[in-house]
Amino acid sequence: MKKNRKPLSTLLRAPMGAVDVTRIPSDATPGYPGKTKKDALKLTAKAGRQLGPLQECLFANGKENPNAPKLLLVLQGMDTAGKGGVVSHTVGLVDPQGIKLHAFKQPTEEEKQHDFLWRISNALPGPGIIGVFDRSQYEDVLVQRVDSIVPQEVWEKRYDQINEFEAGLVEGGMTIIKCFLHISPDEQKKRLSARLEDPTKYWKFSPNDVEVRAKWPAYMDAYSAALERCNTDAAPWYVIPSDKKWYRNWAVAELLREKLAAMQLSWPSPDYNIEVEKERVKKS
């Protein structure tokens, strides 16, 4: 059974052709190897144990070699979809030394004076590093489109600009994993309400969340367009059903594991003579 399973990346890849994200289930659990929710903690921890050496090997390769591969995990989704949760529970499984995390906020005055990809370029991971984007270049075809922050003729061009930009990164040795954390409006309502019931969660709520929520259909259109127009083989989109937090955390961990394993990296050879060094240490 297990051998015939399709890789998770195949199961979660955004559909080719016309995309309507509202037709993709947000509460499904494709490829989940456990039986119950209870298994998920163990399975995620197991993926973490497998991620450890894979990530360390990537890091080791990056230490001396400026051409070593790098990985970029892009997290997008509506408020409460779990971008922060994935960082905490999935990215948190690996050694912080090998992670470069960037959370993109509203553009600063300095950022606004540059092309929209300028701040993205500045936050990219170096060789051997796993970069994690909490929001990304896609904000420039999501909020900027929905709120008409720039005119349509500007954001229309951005899909191709993003594709070209990402193709260049992949050419330079980067593996890109773009995850749309997909929740239903009902699930968001539950989560927003929960934040208002718990004093340790008040800080996570902003009245603006309700205003953004009111634009749900426009956001789904914008996400559908981004997934349709930027789902290249070089930098594919994955739709992570995220109504179940435990599935979401496991799925992103497994995607990371799969992509790291596919790099088939080997531990770097020493650039010194091992026997000579053993002798030097012995005599020291």
Added chain:
Amino acid sequence: MKKNRKPLSTLLRAPMGAVDVTRIPSDATPGYPGKTKKDALKLTAKAGRQLGPLQECLFANGKENPNAPKLLLVLQGMDTAGKGGVVSHTVGLVDPQGIKLHAFKQPTEEEKQHDFLWRISNALPGPGIIGVFDRSQYEDVLVQRVDSIVPQEVWEKRYDQINEFEAGLVEGGMTIIKCFLHISPDEQKKRLSARLEDPTKYWKFSPNDVEVRAKWPAYMDAYSAALERCNTDAAPWYVIPSDKKWYRNWAVAELLREKLAAMQLSWPSPDYNIEVEKERVKKS
């Protein structure tokens, strides 16, 4: 029994007055509440579970308040002492979103053109964030002193400069925890040898490590001076016996926990009306 235990920060605080680090045991386990090495994993995980909400509360405070406290963990020690191990096993216990990690290497050309504290200032954590320095401003009174990279009249002044700098940070709301990861030369020899026996560890070894090892006494003098001259109440030094990795990881986790708990933070009050927002979400 448990109630009468001294806080770990008291037990590990570097001695007042003249310091000779070579007289401090590197294989002791002060304050360790377990019985055996086997307990350490569980105890460290337990400290991690306690750290989680403390760190999140700090982060929550930093989200809106530019004057929120911040914490800086400084890690210093000879090669193989475990700076990376503490980052991986202890810092890795908390949410990566709340961590700002910086590993200081040999100064770059740009860094050399500035005062030695310039690059340190640039890497400091913001409000609500836990900064972690893998090496630090102390390199400027360690390797720079041992290798005479700058003349004595320059490095001699740096102890006071560092004290003033750190006092300013503390004044600005920063808690500073400086850890000297203390190992014996024999333990270092074992660890260097182990790296040469394991192909997954070759990358961690550099022939230069043996050259630095040859200067062990000069480094111990330099560490002793740093601990003696920069052990202020505002920014105290702690000596972490690090021959036992499991003790080292537990001890740093417990120090972090103790210092975060001492901040006695409370969850931030909402800057919105909870009942009004509940109603808005309900109707949305």
